[in-house]
Amino acid sequence: MRGWAGWRRIAVPIVGVAVIxxxxxxxxxxxxxxxxxxxxxxxxxxxxxxxxxxTVIASWRRQQSGRASTPEQVDRAEQALRSLVRAQWREExxxxxxxxxxxxxxxxxxxxxxxxxxxxxVDRPRSLRSWFGLGRxxxxxxxxxMAEMAGRFRKLTRRRLVILGEPGMGKTTLAVLLLRExxxxxxxxxxxxxxxxxxxxxxxxxxxxxxLARRLRENYPALRATxxxxxxxxxxxxxxxxxxxxxxxxxxxxxVRPRVLAALNATPAAEGLILTCRTSEYQTAVSLxxxxxxxxxxxxxxxxxxxxxxIAYIRDRLSSGQERDWSGVxxxxxxxxxxxxxxxxxxxxxxxxxxxxxxxTRADPSELCDAxxxxxxxxxxxxxxxxxxxxxxxxxxPEHDPDDPHDHDHPFRPRRAWDPDxxxxxxxxVAHHMSGxxxxxxxxxxxxxxxxxxxxxxxxxxTVGLTVGLTVGLTxxxxxxxxxxHEGSLWDALLFGLAGGPVGGLVGGLTGxxxxxxxxxxxxxxxxxxxxxxxxxxxxxxxxxxxLTIVLPVGMIAAFALWRVVGxxxxxxDFVLYGLVVGTVGGLTLGLNKWVTTPLxxxxxxxxLITLQRDLQLLYGRSLAFGVALGLAFxxxxxxxxxxxxxxxxxxxxxAFxxxxxxxxxxxxxxxxASSIYFVAVSTLRLRHRAPLRLMSFLEDAHRVGLLRQAGPxxxxxxxxxxxxxxxxxxxxx
Numbered sequence: 001m002r003g004w005a006g007w008r009r010i011a012v013p014i015v016g017v018a019v020i021x022x023x024x025x026x027x028x029x030x031x032x033x034x035x036x037x038x039x040x041x042x043x044x045x046x047x048x049x050x051x052x053x054x055t056v057i058a059s060w061r062r063q064q065s066g067r068a069s070t071p072e073q074v075d076r077a078e079q080a081l082r083s084l085v086r087a088q089w090r091e092e093x094x095x096x097x098x099x100x101x102x103x104x105x106x107x108x109x110x111x112x113x114x115x116x117x118x119x120x121x122v123d124r125p126r127s128l129r130s131w132f133g134l135g136r137x138x139x140x141x142x143x144x145x146m147a148e149m150a151g152r153f154r155k156l157t158r159r160r161l162v163i164l165g166e167p168g169m170g171k172t173t174l175a176v177l178l179l180r181e182x183x184x185x186x187x188x189x190x191x192x193x194x195x196x197x198x199x200x201x202x203x204x205x206x207x208x209x210x211x212l213a214r215r216l217r218e219n220y221p222a223l224r225a226t227x228x229x230x231x232x233x234x235x236x237x238x239x240x241x242x243x244x245x246x247x248x249x250x251x252x253x254x255x256v257r258p259r260v261l262a263a264l265n266a267t268p269a270a271e272g273l274i275l276t277c278r279t280s281e282y283q284t285a286v287s288l289x290x291x292x293x294x295x296x297x298x299x300x301x302x303x304x305x306x307x308x309x310x311i312a313y314i315r316d317r318l319s320s321g322q323e324r325d326w327s328g329v330x331x332x333x334x335x336x337x338x339x340x341x342x343x344x345x346x347x348x349x350x351x352x353x354x355x356x357x358x359x360x361t362r363a364d365p366s367e368l369c370d371a372x373x374x375x376x377x378x379x380x381x382x383x384x385x386x387x388x389x390x391x392x393x394x395x396x397x398p399e400h401d402p403d404d405p406h407d408h409d410h411p412f413r414p415r416r417a418w419d420p421d422x423x424x425x426x427x428x429x430v431a432h433h434m435s436g437x438x439x440x441x442x443x444x445x446x447x448x449x450x451x452x453x454x455x456x457x458x459x460x461x462x463t464v465g466l467t468v469g470l471t472v473g474l475t476x477x478x479x480x481x482x483x484x485x486h487e488g489s490l491w492d493a494l495l496f497g498l499a500g501g502p503v504g505g506l507v508g509g510l511t512g513x514x515x516x517x518x519x520x521x522x523x524x525x526x527x528x529x530x531x532x533x534x535x536x537x538x539x540x541x542x543x544x545x546x547x548l549t550i551v552l553p554v555g556m557i558a559a560f561a562l563w564r565v566v567g568x569x570x571x572x573x574d575f576v577l578y579g580l581v582v583g584t585v586g587g588l589t590l591g592l593n594k595w596v597t598t599p600l601x602x603x604x605x606x607x608x609l610i611t612l613q614r615d616l617q618l619l620y621g622r623s624l625a626f627g628v629a630l631g632l633a634f635x636x637x638x639x640x641x642x643x644x645x646x647x648x649x650x651x652x653x654x655x656a657f658x659x660x661x662x663x664x665x666x667x668x669x670x671x672x673x674a675s676s677i678y679f680v681a682v683s684t685l686r687l688r689h690r691a692p693l694r695l696m697s698f699l700e701d702a703h704r705v706g707l708l709r710q711a712g713p714x715x716x717x718x719x720x721x722x723x724x725x726x727x728x729x730x731x732x733x734x
Contacts, residue, residue: 069229071239077223077232078241082192084220086183088605089195092710093180095703096718098173102316104348105144106170107303108163110137113279115286116162116299123298124157139298143174150181159243159272160297164279167721168349169302171276172247178274179245191272192236194219195245197711199441202256203263208270212237212244219712221528222603237269244270247711249277249285251440251720257285258292265295273297305346307337313351317359328369341368344377349719353384356706360395385725389427390420392705414701416694424726426698427707428733429690431717431726440723441714444612444696445526445674448681526611526674526713529596529618530603540595547591552583596621606713609696615675 069077093099116122116137123137139161141149153161161178165171179193196215203211216233217224223232236242249257257277264270275294277285279301286293293299310333318326332341344350358365367373374380398414433450434442596618604610685691692698699715702708707722708715717723 067230068238069232069235073227073229074232074235074239074241077228077236078192080222080228081194081216081220081236081242082183082186084222084605085179085192085194089176089180089183093176096173096176096706096709098177102313103144104305104313104351105142105309106174106305106348108139108141108143108149108174108300109303110139111164111299111301113164113283113299113301115164115283115293117293117295117297121296122157122160124155137298139300141300143170143177146177146181147185149178150185153178153182154187156296156298158296160294161274162282162294162297162299163274163276164282164299164301166279166347168347168719170348171278173348175245175247175274175276182243191241191243193243193245193274195247195711197251197441197714197716198246198248198260199251199439201252201260203259204256208263208267209234209237212242212269215712216242218606220603220605221599224528224599225603240269240271243272243274245274247276248440249275250281254281254284257281258288258290261285261292261294265292305348305351307333307342310342310345310351314354314359317355319362322359322362325364325366329365332369340371340374340377340380344380346377349721350381350384353381353388356395357384357387357391361391363391381721382725385722386729388722389424389707389726392702392707393418393420393423396705414704416697416701418692418698418701422692423698423702424729426691426695427702428726428730429685430699431723432730434723435727440716440720441711442608442699442708442716443714444608444678445615447685447695448677450690451681451684526615527597527618528599529614529616529621530599540592543595544588544591547589547594548584548587550587550590552580552587593622607710608713608715609700611713612675612678612696615673619673619675 110116119137139152139156141152153159163171163174175195179195182190182193194216196212196219201211206214213231213233213236216236220233222228223236229235249260252260264273264275275297282299285291311330314326314330315323329341332339333345334342336342345354354365357363368380368383374383393414396413398417429450430442433447434440437446437449439446682691682693682695685695686693699708703710703715707718709718710716717726
């Protein structure tokens with residue numbers, strides 16, 4: 001990634017200069033004006049200076065990255081992070097329906113599997129163990145009494161906890177509820193609990209401290225605000241101001257899990273932490289040669305859910321008139337504790353599925369009593385998973401109240417109406433895509449991996465090639481017509497642009513599509529942009545001033561060099577005016593770019609849809625800025641050398657060239673950005689009926705109805721069993 005980024009920083013100025021020089025050469029050949037060649041030299045040097053400036057500034061910023069935030073800045077960042085995490089999980093708990101009046105009580109206890117550190121390293125010494133060597137570490141608790149569990153967690157010697165359990169037993173749910181309890185009732189000196197998915201992490205490639213800091217910056221862009229110093233995230237990790245809640249150790253490869261435990265034991269930044277993992281995977285990880293348990297960590301696992309709790313959970317959610325339909329299921333769960341219904345409903349996941357598929361849709365559940373059709377608990381669970389998506393969208397249609405403008409903001413309802421069958425088909429493809437790349441996180445900037453090579457080349461090449469070709473062809477020929485006005489010249493120029501532009505554009509576009517396909521191995525990351533102006537005019541003014549301070553002297557130096565070396569004009573006033581104009585335009589462009597990419601202290605955590613929107617904002621914001629800068633420089637240069645026969649034609653040519661430059665920047669340099677490649681991929685998938693064109697809006701609604709969960713900038717299926725089952729259904733259906 002670094003190698004490609006380095007080559008791209010070198011290639012952009014070179015390509016920019018080459019494009020301008022090529023257009024200038026064509027104009028010079030088609031024109032009788034001698035000064036067209038001088039104009040080409042002027043514009044080429046100006047563009048080279050403008051495109052090199054961001055590279056210089058980026059290098060300066062990398063040199064400053066080693067600086068650390070002050071203790072006061074880290075304190076402020078901690079307070080901001082606590083507020084952000086609290087707001088984030090209040091909303092997420094509502095969407096996941098984890099804060100119900102009568103939740104299912106899942107009981108937890110210390111594991112007896114021999115996968116825990118010595119008792120004295122886990123819990124504070126007790127008199128019974130100290131005097132007689134008797135007694136065990138105790139960590140009993142229930143999910144409907146989280147205050148007690150939070151208090152017990154705080155009494156652990158190192159505040160380290162491992163949550164084990166089989167699939168569907170509520171490991172992540174317990175971690176989220178514990179995180180919320182620690183946030184709502186903090187004590188002096190408590191770090192900020194932050195839940196992070198462990199998917200894709202390997203401490204051999206990225207140490208613990210660096211990984212934690214990177215994830216904080218990705219999920220909470222507000223930490224990158226200037227008020228918190230150059231690297232608040234690193235300061236929070238180094239000073240142990242966060243409590244990592246690491247979800248999904250079992251999702252990592254077998255050989256990586258022992259390395260993760262060893263890295264967590266070795267780093268002081270993870271002194272306190274909460275870790276979730278499947279039982280069998282954790283047992284395997286700690287039993288391998290040379291591996292070890294989580295040092296000082298209490299290990300808990302769930303007790304079986306009681307049948308009385310199951311019956312109470314179902315009855316509490318039935319509405320009037322439903323009791324008769326449920327008599328058979330309730331009777332089977334009570335009278336046959338070894339039967340398939342009782343076994344299937346012994347996990348929190350199955351009870352949630354039952355609620356979504358039958359209770360909320362008011363469907364008749366008596367079919368579950370069919371012993372031939374549902375002979376095993378696995379058959380019942382698969383049936384519930386198969387019907388979950390349709391049931392979730394059918395039970396929660398969007399409601400639009402004309403008297404309530406905020407009705408669509410209800411967190412439990414989708415913003416749009418989706419066909420339930422289409423919803424399952426699309427989510428099945430998403431699950432298949434995620435499983436194909438061995439991921440539990442859906443990253444929209446990785447969607448291009450689901451598109452085949454020939455489609456990448458065809459769609460990307462045709463789209464970019466036609467647009468760029470038409471733009472450059474029409475603009476260049478229109479400028480020629482402006483410079484050589486005679487009857488019919490504009491019409492001839494337009495015809496030539498329409499005929500020649502697409503041909504050249506397709507050739508270049510298909511070549512670019514091939515290059516894009518070769519980039520599939522390079523990792524992409526979404527960029528950040530914030531175009532909110534209200535309340536931030538002062539910050540914008542400061543960034544523009546900084547840009548002018550840096551670039552204006554460069555523009556003057558470049559203009560002086562052109563005047564003395566190239567001899568573009570005999571008047572000293574020309575180079576002064578040109579230097580002022582080009583320096584001002586370049587400085588304002590640089591300042592705007594800096595302002596756009598600077599987060600605010602009030603920025604919310606990065607949600608998937610927000611990351612896409614901000615990447616698009618940055619793409620088009622930068623393209624517009626560079627396009628305007630190029631256009632103004634072009635027009636001013638042409639006016640100074642009288643190449644356009646006056647100010648009016650110079651400005652007109654500059655505007656045309658600015659528009660063309662913005663489009664070209666968007667569809668060439670910007671086309672390698674995450675959001676551009678995503679739109680090519682989603683358009684291709686839409687043509688093949690595998691995903692909707694508004695895929696991110698659809699996934700947001702799937703999150704609202706409880707099928708997906710949001711973890712920073714990525715989506716995850718509510719449970720891994722749902723992803724696995726949908727993947728299986730997609731592959732069975734071809």
